[in-house]
Amino acid sequence: MDYSSLKSKLDQQNRLIESLEKELTDLDQQRDKLKPNEQLAKLLTEREKLSFRIKILKRSIQEELSKPKSSSAMTSSNSARKLTSKALPPTESKNKYSTSITDTLYSLFDKAIQAEFSEIAEASVVITGSNVADYQCNSAMAICQALKTKGQKVNPNQVAQKIVANIEKNDLIEKTEVSGPGFINIYLSKNFCQTELKKLVMCGAQAPFIGEKKRIVIDFSSPNIAKEMHVGHLRSTIIGESISRLFEYFGHDVLRLNHLGDWGTQFGMLIAHLKDKFPNYSQEMAPIGDLQAFYKESKKRFDEDEQFKKRAYECVVKLQSYDPEIIMGWKLICDVSRKEFEHIYEELGISLIERGESFYQNLMKEVVADFEKENLVTVEDGRKLVFPPGVSIPLTIVKSDGGYTYDTSDLAALKNRLFAEKGDVLLYVIDAGQSVHMQGIFSAGKQIGWIKPCHRIEHVEFGVVLGEDKKKFKTRSGDTVRLKDLLDEGLTRALAKLKEKEREKVLSGEELVAAQKAVAYGCIKYADLSHNRTKEYIFSFEKMLEDKGNTAVYMLYAYTRIRSISRNAGVGSQQLKEYVASNSISLDDPKEWKLAKQILKFPEILIKTLNDLLIHSICDYMYELATVFTEFYDSCYCIEKDRQTGEIKSVNMSRLVLCDSTASVLATCFNLLGLKTLEKM
């Protein structure tokens, strides 16, 4: 090319550059002219402030948790809402508590992230399990995203590197590596796991430290007098019992209340009927055999006989004025019911304090006055209503005839549990159908200032029980299934199952009865608890008695089998303790290592469950533990026997420790679920 064509080409290029530059400046100017969106700016500031506040609050929570209770008598903490194990326990008893690995990792990574990216409040810590490593932290991507919105460009890999560089010294993590687009793979320290396992052998399965001990008031079971308990009550009873045990396991002070339906207009007709049938009831024991039938009779009369109806109302009035004779009749009827309930509770191993609606009768007047004093009462057609914010249906606290309702008694119960019982956590294990009602009660409690942010008040709701036909659980004739009948059927079926497996030949008579009950009630409970409580649940004896899959039968069997390993080797728990005191537990075999990690997941499962009250996580964990154990047991010899003689040639103590730890965790789980374990089955 000659000079002139080069020159013209150059000129052309120059012109192009110039025009592009001009375009750029124009665009720049236009951008400057774009009006900033005021609302957006406002929201952005708001968000910034809120993120900042989150950070402050998070730290305050840690601060409050780590403070010994005595020195902070004044600080009722907001942090009660969520219980975590992030804070360290007081040093003197530090060694006893177990460690939740996820929560510890969370706090390690939280600190590391805060150190480097404190300007990003939303830099949430995400810890998950990992296929490659033991755990994984996936926060780098989110941080990158947040930095991008602030105009900083970094790649997630660098962010991850920075986080890793900031992790403070700890016993937990063996090593970390950054892989791919910024995943941080976390490898646990074997040393740490050995120490934790040792603790487990020495002290048994312990709960992690969660700070202050709290007062828990839990309302569950709550059947109605003169009516039979049905499967709905069964769910509440089983779930409530298990949740109570969980809180107690963490050392909380749990008050288990049975909110019996023992008051109300139905007592008028029952007592009127009682008077007619057994006029002498105040002197002689009235032999009411079948209270259910008695109820039906009186109901029939009530519906058909105007005179009777009138007398029934009179009885209600007398009951409410505590007429001694009428009260006696009321007690008599309650006693009959109570006896039935107690039998069931005893069979199922449930403990409860009876505190029915009658208990709150005298407190209701005051509750109405409280609401009136705060001007929260609206009078409509002679009824006194409370409109709790955010709830569509108002509460009726006084009827037009001056009487009280469930709303009133539930409010009275709420007040009593908060103030007289000083509950920090109030739980109501009631079916999901009551959720609007409970929302109303809670919202009113907040509105009037009884419920403070430091309280945790929860409706632990559960779904309805369905039959195998996926319709409401009923008898063939369409009646409600009586709980007593159901349990009896369970016992029959469990025995049949045991006989099918020819267990009667192995077990003594006593052992067989124990096994029968353990299997029957265990199945019923386990089937209920292993399902997500918020969902509907299909009741099926067939399914719950299966010996494969995540069932009580399988789990109980697995447990006895593990227990028998040490027993067969002739090694007792004392020997195991002595062994771990001076030897380290081998975790070199991949199966050993996998089992150890699964065992040590127990504390984090507990913490999770304590927060969401979804007991099925514990069942899932148990099942997984049993599965991992089987893998381990299949490939790792614990006891070597001579093939011919069957004599024990050698015992691998370290592996027996793993067996024993597994069993001890499983036993704790069973106990939390309210299941009885068997040494032999």
Next chain:
Amino acid sequence: MTTPEEKTEYLRFIGLNDQKIQETLKNETLTSLLLEIVHHAKKVVNGLTLEKSSANLLYQTGTKMKSQIKNRLPLLVESVVNKNLTTEPQLTAAFEYLISHPGQDLDIKSFNEYCGVGVVVTPEQIKQTVQDVINEKKCEILEKRYKFPVGSLLGELRKRIKWADGKLVKTELDAQLLTLLGPKVEQDNVKEKKKEEQKPKKSAATEQAEPEKIQSFMELAGEAINFHKPGENYKTEGYVVTDKTMSLLKNHLKETGGKVITRFPPEPNGILHIGHAKAINFNFGYAKHNNGVCYLRFDDTNPEKEEEKYFKGIIEMVDWLGYKPYKITHASDQFDKLYEFAKELIRRNLAYVCHQKNEEIKGHNPPPSPWRERPIEESLKLFEDMRKGKFDEGEITLRMKYTMEDGKQDPVAYRIKYAHHAKTGDKWCIYPTYDFTHCLNDSLENITHSLCTKEFQSRRSAYYWLCNSLDVYCPVQWEYGRLNLNYTVVSKRKLMKLIQEGICNDWDDPRLYTLSALRRKGYPPEAINMFCGKVGVTMAQTTTDISLLESCVRTVLNVTAPRAMAVLEPLRVVIENFPFESKMEIDVPNFPQDESKGTHKVAFDRVVYLDSCDFNENPTDKGYKRLSLTQPVGLRYTGYQLSVKEVVKNADGSVKELIGTCARVGENVKPKGFIQWVSNPVYFEARLYEKLFNHENPEDLKEVPNGWLTDVNKHALKIINNAMVDASVIGSKVFDKFQFERIGYFSVDPNSTEEMMVFNRTVSLKEDHEKK
């Protein structure tokens, strides 16, 4: 003591007449003090009346006593009533003694000695002493007769017979003088004419007047500053002395070794302006002058606005003004301690947590807080909850139980702000206010003199109250008048607006009065310091004219900016008879008034450029001294004068260039004037600045009804692209300054490139820069 009758009766007790009483009652402070005096006095006299002289001294006590010795009132009253103190000099001595001896234990013996208690001066003693004094000066007295200054005699007498009754002494002196000199004669009444001071007329030769000396801030302002000595805080009017004061001061002296310690405490949320220069000079200057130290303390209690660039800018400007901070500190360094102080204040029941909203306590007479008397424990707990983030912003504050001079009740000490702090990060969400922080920071840094502007006078008592409430060392607050300049605005918000509106380019636009702008414009720091010294001598609030600042700039640049020749609007001239074969190098002095400061070379060639305004074809003004068709003009430093031979014109009739001839200046060849010129010049861009606002007080709505923004002078910046300067400026650095002869002082702008230098006109040569 409530009824007016009682008050009147009390005031009458110390000898006030009805009219005086009415006057006094209008002054509430004085009245209450006098009532207190009478209250004490009545106890001492025990039902008797007071002697007139004592009554008078008691009244004097009420009017003259300084507030910091108020705790000594009973002693003073007792001394007066018991006739230990009987004369005004004694009372004055008593004040002096008490002021310099604060603290609990008073040595009564030494007090009495100091005040001359019990010293009796007899008339004979007076007579003798007067005689002695007169005899000593007899000759002079006889010569000057009644023109002799009697005051000096009285002064001498006061020294010798300190506790004598002043009236008696005066009477005796007058009598003896009369005896000596006899009655006044006519001559004594003639006033002596003041000798007319003959100012030496400036001769033409000395027109190059002796340049004014560049003086430092303290050389100018120092004399007027009369602050207390370190450790003698109690000597300052209004300083509050408590039980702990003396031991705290003792400790303070131990820690500081008696050094003067000051601080310059800017908020790091803006750019320093000329007003700050005064604060910098005051604080750093005073400390330096007294061999003390000065902290640069960033008052960073407000987290939302702080930016790193402000920190840097402030440090840079302090350095530029020539001051070195002893240490750079931050108010936030003390957040931990301040938090502890706040808790202590609550424990002492002097602060409480309040739920009133900001809107509720704003404005006039806000309702008192209903939370004032809440239990201490509750406040402590809530304060901790504030720190922990349990409340919303604005929902809750910590307030001090104190009413300020201006009536503002219970100022806020801490408030919630969910904002990241430049220094403390996310450690805090509660931040202390100015009122809470400032004095405690001063105390913690052992500041001896806390200097601030007059606006803070109303916060002085709160300052003392807080330090004393916590029993910590209490510095003395001294106020000085704020510096306001006319024809400009300095508030951060307004400067921002000017930049946003595109009127100014940035914070350092030379039309502004930020320190960085002044530096860019070419103002030397010495000039700014000198200016501060000149306005600083007054403690009053003043608005100062820019011309004073400009004259300081000229004073400094006159002796620091070397000369150069430049033409802003060049006019080409070809010298036909250029006497040399090629261009000549001429030596030109850097400072014509001081040749010892060296010379530089300037090229002189066949083609020279003049400033086109120095040529006028047909001037009408008879006093015109520069080039015209008929009038030659001298070319400075060449020794030649230039005459016009031919005017070459453009098509439109304007002058294109000149053809000229030159002649050597000698006995017979004397041009009326000399002008600057350039040859083989360097092109440069000249930026000429005028006042940015048309009115003196652009913010005054009376002067500028449509608001300050409408008052902007759109022609405040004029850019000349093809100006020329001699080559001596080549190689100069940014901010180097020159005097372009006959035009003004110029400074190299940072926008200069290798190809094109840019000069800012710093200031013209004279205040009215019209050329003669």
